[in-house]
Amino acid sequence: MSAVPTLESLREQWWVAGTSAELGRRPVARTILGVPLVLFRAESKAAALLDRCPHRNAPLSAGRIVDGLIECSYHGWAFDGGGKCRRIPGMPGACEHRHQHAAAVGVAERDGLVWVRLGEGERDLPPRRHVAPDDRRxxxxxxxxxxxxxxxxxxxxxxxxxxxxxxxxxxxxxxxxxxxxxxxxxxxxxxxxxxxxxxxxxxxxxxxxxxxxxxxxxxxxxxxxxxxxxxxxxxxxxxxxxxxxxxxxxxxxxxxxxxxxxxxxxxxxxxxxxxxxxxxxxxxxxxxxxxxxxxxxxxxxxxxxxxxxxxxxxxxxxxxxxxxxxxxxxxxxxxxxxxxxx
Ligand code: FES
Ligand SMILES: [Fe+2]
Incomplete structure (x- = not known):
């Protein structure tokens, strides 16, 4: 029988989820290892969150990017690149409660590629295996x-x-x-x-x-x-x-x-x-x-x-x-x- 590695066993690794060029004015929906993510650019840095608004679980990828935050299309909660809830329309004051934050996953950008990692803790990106874009040869x-x-x-x-x-x-x-x-x-x-x-x-x-x-x-x-x-x-x-x-x-x-x-x-x-x-x-x-x-x-x-x-x-x-x-x-x-x- 063929043995196929389980997706669960691959979560500790970094994976390429998209290109830097894709992260423009709209959020990008991407499923990685079976996990739905939304990718976007927040204050010039690539960000990746679970594609689920903590409020009523609408997909954040259906929302829009406003002032470097991703805004949910349902009630307008807005999150930064780390998943922190920064705005709840109609509710003045800070969004302090941790349950109001969206879940962020590891993200890194190198050579025009956006890498994500679903595992806990820190881990370096794998060594560069392709030719660097600025390699003049x-x-x-x-x-x-x-x-x-x-x-x-x-x-x-x-x-x-x-x-x-x-x-x-x-x-x-x-x-x-x-x-x-x-x-x-x-x-x-x-x-x-x-x-x-x-x-x-x-x-x-x-x-x-x-x-x-x-x-x-x-x-x-x-x-x-x-x-x-x-x-x-x-x-x-x-x-x-x-x-x-x-x-x-x-x-x-x-x-x-x-x-x-x-x-x-x-x-x-x-x-x-x-x-x-x-x-x-x-x-x-x-x-x-x-x-x-x-x-x-x-x-x-x-x-x-x-x-x-x-x-x-x-x-x-x-x-x-x-x-x-x-x-x-x-x-x-x-x-x-x-x-x-x-
Ligand atoms: S479901 Fe996202 S703000 Fe309500
Ligand atoms: Fe081939």
């Missing part, structure tokens, strides 16, 4: 999306080399033209990766048009929710996709992707246009296959997976997410080599 675009799938299945999809020949047939790889590739899979205390030694041009439209010879493809997983793909030529990185996955609930994820390419390759606007076309198409194919997979798992009342050694990343993702499942996770540090036809 790369052009980086931020691409928010969603998919209808469980967290583990979305992460596996992005890091799985073997679906490309079918789900992205002709675009990323081609089933008729496989080559033998050596793969090194390793896991440290912080991450897991699969390094595919390619030394050639993958036979897909995108690599042939945009890449030239590919030395290595690397798929990395940084717990709890970041998956990264790096394609490198003989002279270094050509393409780096870092996708932050966030479970909304058991069957839906947010995906905030940072897509980076070296500065010199082409003018930034041309790359942006090409990436929108190419990445958008590949993303839609993945969204489609994930939606069908999830719907079918539901139709059968649960997952019943069979894995092979080619499914290299799933056991390691599950290892970090603290679960065992269809494969028992290997012991702490790990390295193995295998060959596959890619």
């Amino acid at each position: 790369f052009d980086t675009i931020l691409w928010p999306a969603t998919a209808d799938c469980a967290l583990i299945d979305g992460l596996e999809n992005l890091l799985d080399a073997c679906h490309s020949h079918f789900a992205h047939a002709g675009l990323v790889r081609r089933a008729a033209k496989r080559r033998t590739v050596e793969v090194t899979v390793r896991r440290t205390a912080e991450m897991a990766e699969a390094v595919y030694r390619e030394d050639g041009v993958p036979d897909g439209l995108i690599p042939r048009l945009l890449e030239g010879t590919r030395a290595t493809s690397i798929g990395r997983f940084f717990p709890p929710g970041t998956a990264q793909l790096e394609y490198a030529g003989p002279k270094g990185t050509r393409f780096l996709l870092t996708s932050h996955f966030t479970p909304c609930d058991e069957r839906r994820v947010l995906i905030h992707s940072c897509i980076s390419t070296p500065r010199k390759l082409a003018p930034a606007w041309l790359k942006r246009l090409a990436l929108r076309f190419v990445f958008g198409r590949v993303l839609r194919q993945d969204q489609d296959v994930l939606r069908k997979q999830q719907a079918n798992i539901d139709r059968f009342g649960g997952a019943k997976f069979t894995s092979t050694p080619l499914d290299v990343m799933r056991p390691h993702i599950l290892y970090f997410l603290g679960r065992t499942g269809e494969n028992s996770p290997p012991a702490s540090n790990y390295e193995a080599k295998l060959t596959m036809e890619l």
Whole structure:
């Protein structure tokens, strides 16, 4: 049976809930780990509260932002970014009672991303895994999306080399033209990766048009929710996709992707246009296959997976997410080599 981490077990971690650009004049409703939140900007800082007014439980996300406070649409109670009730219309004086305050959750903003954390106490943001927006060696675009799938299945999809020949047939790889590739899979205390030694041009439209010879493809997983793909030529990185996955609930994820390419390759606007076309198409194919997979798992009342050694990343993702499942996770540090036809 497939083991899916419970949403409850993931509450201590930071998750990307949105982008800085989304926090404008209106509140944003977002469900993270099954918990409805409202995101907004209060006095220039990002804020996240439970999307429930303490008065009569109307959704705060249906309200409006006035003078840096979020105002409930029902009776006009107004709350600051920390959830403190600052105004109860018709009732002069301070709002002192703690039951009048809305519940705030941890929030942090970095690199145009808004992170939230539902757990108690303090915890640092995870290290930056994507290319920083001000890194002048790369052009980086931020691409928010969603998919209808469980967290583990979305992460596996992005890091799985073997679906490309079918789900992205002709675009990323081609089933008729496989080559033998050596793969090194390793896991440290912080991450897991699969390094595919390619030394050639993958036979897909995108690599042939945009890449030239590919030395290595690397798929990395940084717990709890970041998956990264790096394609490198003989002279270094050509393409780096870092996708932050966030479970909304058991069957839906947010995906905030940072897509980076070296500065010199082409003018930034041309790359942006090409990436929108190419990445958008590949993303839609993945969204489609994930939606069908999830719907079918539901139709059968649960997952019943069979894995092979080619499914290299799933056991390691599950290892970090603290679960065992269809494969028992290997012991702490790990390295193995295998060959596959890619
Ligand atoms: S329900 Fe929000 S002010 Fe009454
Ligand atoms: Fe894919």
